[in-house]
Amino acid sequence: xxxxxxxxxxxxxxxxxxxxxxxxxxxxxxxxxxxxxxxxxxxxxxxxxxxxxxxxxxxxxxxxxxxxxxxxxxxxxxxxxxxxxxxxxxxxxxxxxxxxxxxxxxxxxxxxxxxxxxxxxxxxxxxxxxxxxxxxxxxxxxxxx
Numbered sequence: 001x002x003x004x005x006x007x008x009x010x011x012x013x014x015x016x017x018x019x020x021x022x023x024x025x026x027x028x029x030x031x032x033x034x035x036x037x038x039x040x041x042x043x044x045x046x047x048x049x050x051x052x053x054x055x056x057x058x059x060x061x062x063x064x065x066x067x068x069x070x071x072x073x074x075x076x077x078x079x080x081x082x083x084x085x086x087x088x089x090x091x092x093x094x095x096x097x098x099x100x101x102x103x104x105x106x107x108x109x110x111x112x113x114x115x116x117x118x119x120x121x122x123x124x125x126x127x128x129x130x131x132x133x134x135x136x137x138x139x140x141x142x143x144x145x
Contacts, residue, residue, distance in 0.1 A: 082097075
């Protein structure tokens with residue numbers, strides 16, 4: 001990680017092969033770790049084209065997160081033809097996302113499962129993790145689902 005705030009980091013080749021395989025189709029995402037960014041944050045950018053159960057276990061992190069769910073139509077940003085189930089809190093109480101949504105989770109807040117249950121049109125899922133202590137990723141499973 002860079003010690004100076006005056007340094008610029010440029011990263012090429014940011015598209016990676018996705019670990020979530022729901023079909024035989026090629027699945028990719030954009031992902032950069034704190035040490036790659038030279039910052040105390042991490043970003044993951046998914047294009048979700050098919051239903052998939054992304055994360056089952058209820059868990060916490062030692063950093064805050066911003067979860068973003070958006071449609072992909074650049075001419076109608078309110079278009080969102082999908083249903084996403086996101087568990088919030090230690091009991092995993094399900095919130096159903098049916099329109100463009102941003103959710104902030106404080107450090108230590110239990111969340112998931114995350115199920116992209118209905119995908120009629122592709123959506124973007126962006127996960128921004130920030131204020132990561134020493135740029136580390138920590139995941140503590142509260143309960144396996």
